[in-house]
C-alpha cells in the first residue's frame with residue numbers, strides 16, 4: 370500500500386467538503402474518483418497530495434504521515450514523491466516542452482545531462498519528441514497534455530494526481546492522453562489517483578471510488 374487516508378474531514382466555512390472520507394491506494398494502482406459536482410473530489414485530491422491540510426484525519430504515504438509535516442517538508446515530499454496533471458495550462462508557458470519535462474528533475478538536483486536524457490526518453494515514448502523545442506502555446510491541447518504526462522512521471526513518483534486530465538480535450542485527444550498517462554504509469558510503477566466525472570475516463574482505472582457529500586460511498 371502506497372497511500373492511506375482515514376477519517377478525513379475538511380470544512381470551508383459552513384461547507385463540509387470532506388466528511389470522514391477514507392481511501393487506500395496500492396503501489397502502482399490506478400484509481401478513478403467520481404462523484405457529482407461539489408461532492409469533494411478536488412478537495413480530496415488536494416488533501417491526499419498534501420496541498421490542503423485536513424481539519425481532521427490523517428494521510429500516510431509510503432509509511433510516513435504527511436498531513437502534519439511542516440510546509441517546507443511537505444513541499445519537498447510533493448516534489449519527490451508526487452506528480453500532477455491538471456485540466457490544462459499547468460505547463461510553464463515560457464519553457465519548451467523539453468524544459469518543462471526536465472524541470473522536476475532539475476529541481477531535484479539531477480545532473481543536467483541525465484535530466485535531458487530521461488526527458489527525451491519520455492517525450493519520445495509519448496510521441497511528442499519532434500515538438501520538444503516548442504513552447505506549450507505552440508502545440509495542440511492534446512500534445513501539451515502529453516508533455517504534462519511526461520513531466521508528471523519523469524521523476525518516477527510514487528503517486529500521480531490527475532484532476533480532470535482530459536476535461537479540456539475532445540474525445541480522440543482525450544483517449545491518447547489517457548493511454549499515455551495510464552500506460553506510462555504502469556510501465557514506471559507509479560500509482561495514479563484520477564478525478565473525473567466521465568465513466569469513459571474511469572474505464573482506464575483498476576478501480577473507481579465514488580464520493581457523495583464528502584464521503585466515500587464505494
Ligand SMILES: Nc1ncnc2c1ncn2[C@@H]1O[C@H](COP(=O)(O)OP(=O)(O)OP(=O)(O)O)[C@@H](O)[C@H]1O
Pocket residue numbers: 381382384385386404405406407408409410411412413566
Ligand atoms: N477554497 C474553497 N473555499 C470555499 N469553499 C470551497 C473551496 N473549495 C471547495 N469548496 C466547496 O467545497 C465543496 C467541494 O468542492 P470540490 O471542488 O472538492 O468538489 P468537486 O467534487 O471537485 O466538484 P466539481 O466536480 O464541480 O469540480 C463544494 O461545495 C465547494 O463549493
